[in-house]
Amino acid sequence: DTEVTQTPKHLVMGMTNKKSLKCEQHMGHRAMYWYKQKAKKPPELMFVYSYEKLSINESVPSRFSPECPNSSLLNLHLHALQPEDSALYLCASSQRDRGNEKLFFGSGTQLSVL
Amino acid sequence: GENVEQHPSTLSVQEGDSAVIKCTYSDSASNYFPWYKQELGKGPQLIIDIRSNVGEKKDQRIAVTLNKTAKHFSLHITETQPEDSAVYFCAASSRSSYKLIFGSGTRLLVRP
Numbered sequence: 001d002t003e004v005t006q007t008p009k010h011l012v013m014g015m016t017n018k019k020s021l022k023c024e025q026h027m028g029h030r031a032m033y034w035y036k037q038k039a040k041k042p043p044e045l046m047f048v049y050s051y052e053k054l055s056i057n058e059s060v061p062s063r064f065s066p067e068c069p070n071s072s073l074l075n076l077h078l079h080a081l082q083p084e085d086s087a088l089y090l091c092a093s094s095q096r097d098r099g100n101e102k103l104f105f106g107s108g109t110q111l112s113v114l
Numbered sequence: 115g116e117n118v119e120q121h122p123s124t125l126s127v128q129e130g131d132s133a134v135i136k137c138t139y140s141d142s143a144s145n146y147f148p149w150y151k152q153e154l155g156k157g158p159q160l161i162i163d164i165r166s167n168v169g170e171k172k173d174q175r176i177a178v179t180l181n182k183t184a185k186h187f188s189l190h191i192t193e194t195q196p197e198d199s200a201v202y203f204c205a206a207s208s209r210s211s212y213k214l215i216f217g218s219g220t221r222l223l224v225r226p
Contacts, residue, residue, distance in 0.1 A: 004157075031212060042203055042216035043158065056212055092156050098165070099209040100146035105157035 003027075004106035006091050012112045015050070015081060022110045023074040023091030031055075031101060032074040034066060035090040039074060058109055081113045116141035120217025130226050131134060133191045135220045137204035140185065144206040147187045148214070162189070174210050192212045194224045 005024045005105045013019050023032065031050045037045035048056035049068040063085075065077040074091055094101040117140045139147075139160045145166040150224035164171045164187065171178050175194075178186040188192050191198055204217040 006157075031132055031211070040219070045213060048212045050212065088152055092157075094212070100165070100207060102148070102160065102163070102216070103214060104160060105150075107155075107157045110155075 004091055004093055004104055006106035006109055007087050008109055009107065010110045010112075012048070012114060013078065013081065014114050015083070017081075018077070018079045020078065021089055021091075021111075023076075023106060024072055025093040025104075026072055027095065028088060029093035029095050029096045029104075030071060031096075032068060033090075033092040033094070033103065034064075034074070034076050035092060035105075037088040037090055039088075043105075047076075060082075074084040078111075081111075082084075086111055086113045115205055116208075116213075116215040118204060118215050118217040120204050120220060122220060123218065124221045124223070126223045126225060128196055129194060129196060131194055133189075133198070133222055133224075134149055135156075135189045135202055135204065135222070137187050137206075137217050138185055139187070139215075141205045141206070141208065142185075145209055146177045146207050147178070147180060148205050148207075149176075149189050150203045150205065150216075152203065152219075154200075157194040158203060190206055191222075194222075196224050196226050198222060 034046040037043045048068045067075040091106045091107045092103045094103045117137045148163035151161045152158045177190045202220045205214045
């Protein structure tokens with residue numbers, strides 16, 4: 001099973017709303033990621049959790065707040081977003097294979113900020 | 115830091131023909147090169163990968179080649195089918211790094 005599950009698939013929110021994106025994997029992977037992808041662009045790394053600790057934060061605005069409750073779950077809390085934050089948000093998990101991280105992505109949450 | 119360039123940005127082929135997508139990387143420390151396929155409305159799917167100690171790897175109709183000296187790697191798809199139509203991303207990373215550097219993507223269209 002190489003599945004990363006993301007919910008919801010679609011989300012529309014206003015600039016004053018608070019919402020959360022959820023991600024789950026049961027592959028025993030110890031690293032989990034949030035990426036942001038704009039249309040016709042490659043994914044951009046936002047956060048990396050390794051062994052449930054925040055390992056990388058790519059200077060993401062504080063209106064995005066990640067949380068890793070346990071090794072299988074990853075959340076992204078959203079607050080006071082801007083229309084330019086509309087994008088596909090991808091979760092990924094990875095396994096270390098001969099020294100390199102092999103990433104597996106979920107299907108993403110398509111977010112629209114009005 | 116690492117930079118990955120990918121060409122072409124769009125590629126249109128007739129069903130049954132071959133397709134080749136090329137990438138160039140800049141960091142000599144990069145040693146792992148995965149390729150992802152992204153269909154509309156879905157997340158990127160890992161389709162094949164190669165390490166710097168290998169020159170070529172095949173999996174059915176897809177193959178990847180790596181020229182470490184020239185810092186080039188390429189994806190080859192033979193006998194293309196309409197379901198191969200998607201956006202393909204190359205990427206590079208180094209040992210023990212969580213950062214995957216993506217190319218800009220190639221939109222492949224296979225015409226029936």
